[in-house]
Amino acid sequence: MILATTAPLRAAGLVLRRDLALAFRRWEQVTHPVVFFLMVATLFPLALNPKPSLLADVAAGVVWVSALLSSMLALETLYRADVEDGTLEQLTLTGQPLALLLLAKTVAHWILSGLPLVLAAPVVAIAFGADAAANAVLMTAIALGTAVLSLIGSVGAALTLGSRRGSVLLSLLVLPLIMPVLIFGARATALAMHGESAEGPLWLLGALLILALTLTPFASAAAVRISLE
Amino acid sequence: MILATTAPLRAAGLVLRRDLALAFRRWEQVTHPVVFFLMVATLFPLALNPKPSLLADVAAGVVWVSALLSSMLALETLYRADVEDGTLEQLTLTGQPLALLLLAKTVAHWILSGLPLVLAAPVVAIAFGADAAANAVLMTAIALGTAVLSLIGSVGAALTLGSRRGSVLLSLLVLPLIMPVLIFGARATALAMHGESAEGPLWLLGALLILALTLTPFASAAAVRISLE
Amino acid sequence: MGTWTWFHKLSSPPHCYRIAGQLIPWFAIPAALLIVAGIYGGLVRAPADYQQGDAFRIIYVHAPAAWLSLMCYTVMAVAAAVGLVWRIKLAHALAAATAPIGASFALLCLATGSIWGKPMWGTWWTWDARLTSQLILLFLYLGYQALRSAYDDIGKADRASAVLAIVGVVNVPIIHFSVNWWNSLHQGSTVLRRGGPAMPASMLVPLILCFFGFTFLYAALACVRVRAEVLRRERNAHWLQDLAGRRGRTESAT
């Protein structure tokens, strides 16, 4: 029996590079998650009574909700295009560990949708009048939080492949699962903004990330196989 | 020359009924916009410091932002499925006024995504500790606001058909355009919650609706024809 | 009929390329003169404001940039409408050329406003109606550009983005009147208001000079960008190859 002669890690790298190449082929679109994030954040002050004190109070909440929504919106495209054009089918037939290849796709998704938010979040926080001292914590928390979201979301995206109404169903599946991320993340941010130590919630976020890293790729792989039936 | 013998209004009714029939064929999905709305609204208290006074202050804002996001998310599917399976192409070839047929589709979208929110919004507002007296105004405002959003969004959805990355680009186009809806809507709600007369902003919302009703169907029709090229 | 042939001749790509090239100096030179005069008048000649001191002088960049960002959007929408209705490619080219310039003015307005806001209101940014609506104007520009870039075919991009520009133009009056409709932190209309400008002439005149300077600057930049747009659209056309051939020959001759 001949086996695939490409090493699994190299194969994962190839998948990662393909997804990044595809994204940068239309590079303006790389900016969409950030712009969406900024826009949702802009909606709030319009809808609220713009008292500066009120805005500062809700800053952490708005940043987190907008970041999660933005990253989640991008999730929908994670596998859908690949299913429609038959690429995902072919990925399962490469003889490489499917979980690893899907993890590579998820990492690409995070690089494109989570990483930019890490840089944009402090800007929004400051515009809402939050204290700049909390920025380091905010950025770490957003980085960890969006990474967990990408991983959990990848399972959700794979599960919803079989059905037509993607984005809404996806949100329904994913939102309850990421509630802990939101709680710990917002708490870390709020603590840091009040000048207290945010270590506790940050460690919890890290633990969530490790848990997600070890479990979700296999769940995604199983979900993808089911969706192809 | 033979012309279509079906009257335009009957044709529009047929399109409307087809879209509703399709939606109710998977009736669980009819509930998605409401559930998404409730979930986003739930995220906020989690991310905020749950002081009751703070929650009541942000109630109007949260209701409006969640409603607009929920209704906007559903927009993406407004035309996309019809393009992919070639139905939209056929709609343009019926010899019926395309703007009218698209308006029928938009009305179906509003019935499915806006109308349920009209009923759900007071629930959320009360849960946030807002005064129940404002409910009539809130419901009227949400009804008008989501209708304008559906109309404007239908143009955005048609414009993004030709390009691949649907949902994010769509939000980029639609969010700035619906800013006035948000401002007037939130203002009406806030006024009513403080026991003042909300007539001014409500009339403005109504004016926006009439403006959108007269203009957007033609813009959508033009955009659809462009996307089919 | 006569005007129509004239119109179509003007809108033919080679003609337009040449005319736009010839117009550039006629716009660029007055722009430079007016801006220099306005800035001199504003920074050196105008008296310091009795409330704001010297900080107010940033108005000579801020207000013209704000006005131009609104004007550019209007120009863009009108050009797009003309292009859509009469299928004139040149009008689309003008719309496409105007968008990034308008976006830059919007950005400049936001930046100078922020810089001004720090001493005046003690904050870089507040979520007040005018500021937010100006930010949203920037988003509108960005959306327009994002939509254009989502299409590969220039013709399709033209027509699709034209629809968007036209629909979006309703926001322009909203931005302009936002200060009147919502009590906001931002200055009310001081120049374009009923009953004449509320400003001494020594402050006003430089402001007006700057405004016209910025307008000419826009016209010059638009000519440059329209030429680039024409080149991009017509890269297969014969007249361009002729033009390049002629240039090549004259260059090799010298």
Add this chain to the structure above:
Amino acid sequence: MADAVDAHLVADHLHLWRGQRHVLRGLYVEARAGEFIHLKGANGTGKTSLLRTLAGFLWPEEGEIRWCGQPVGQDRDGYAVAMAYLGHENALKGDLTALENLHYATNLRHATPQSAQRAVLERLGVAAQADLPTRVLSAGQKRRVAMARVLLSRATLWLLDEPFTNLDTQGVTDLAALVAEHTRQGGIALVTSHAAIALAEGQVRELVLA
């Protein structure tokens, strides 16, 4: 097909670019009532592009399409009603049954009784699938349902892009016969297909793009 007798389609010196490629170069096609035109040509020679131009989805850079002597731009709706287009996609909603799909599609033009719809499905060999959601049909069965829409459209001009794809051999013969019947009754058909169309000599005119 009330006044199909004087049906007459002219594509007058069409020039069409797709991206960098000049696909149609001054193409002239004329089709009169009763003609069955088989569009042939190697892959990428522009058959799909031609049909989509005739259907009004693509705008040629130069040239004009005339229907019964009038440029089609002048009476777009009238032309649309006179025409039925079958593209690469089947225009079926997977969640609706074959009959429901036909109901919503055909009644937009003319009121059509359900019995007529069933009869056409029967004729195309998918009567057994009439009440199944089309998503579960096989590729060839879907194609047949899509073709039923064309048959029910009462259009004079049929533009069919590879209608025989996925059909089994019997299906190909039957469908060719149906199209020939339509043209005999004064209709016009432009059909792309890579395979030869098995009809008697003289019934089909071949037009080869290159």
Add this chain to the structure above:
Amino acid sequence: MADAVDAHLVADHLHLWRGQRHVLRGLYVEARAGEFIHLKGANGTGKTSLLRTLAGFLWPEEGEIRWCGQPVGQDRDGYAVAMAYLGHENALKGDLTALENLHYATNLRHATPQSAQRAVLERLGVAAQADLPTRVLSAGQKRRVAMARVLLSRATLWLLDEPFTNLDTQGVTDLAALVAEHTRQGGIALVTSHAAIALAEGQVRELVLA
């Protein structure tokens, strides 16, 4: 195809239900190295379902698939590498060029030099389109690029679902010859197609589903 000599596929009494429909009823198929099997059958008789079952996407209710004597479930990755599947979809990314598509697809299995990829595109008649984004290719050109992936896969077992769709007549002949060449070198091919495959007598074994 190192040890293709003892390549051997058995589908042992498969039973497959799709919804209410019992599509495969105890089907037995055996294919040895060198065999070119042409799957025929009217629309909806289960050809696609059979290929997808053999490719491992559908699980039969009863029966077993054995590759070289072993049930495929035991060494799923080894079986996957030995197999190339071409479905109704082409598995091409419209934004990547034909060559880039091949690069990312084939290197996942085996390192393949670009020259080899160009050579295969040349052979399939789409060398001119090698550096175009595949979204602008015509239907037939896309199908050819998808087939290039199969040729580069170094797989022994080819499962091709209507590979001839949208190909022009020359393309059909050439592709049939390529598949025949593969089987002559010890490969196995299962090909569905409604049209007859024009190869010399005895080179193709027909298998009709009903």
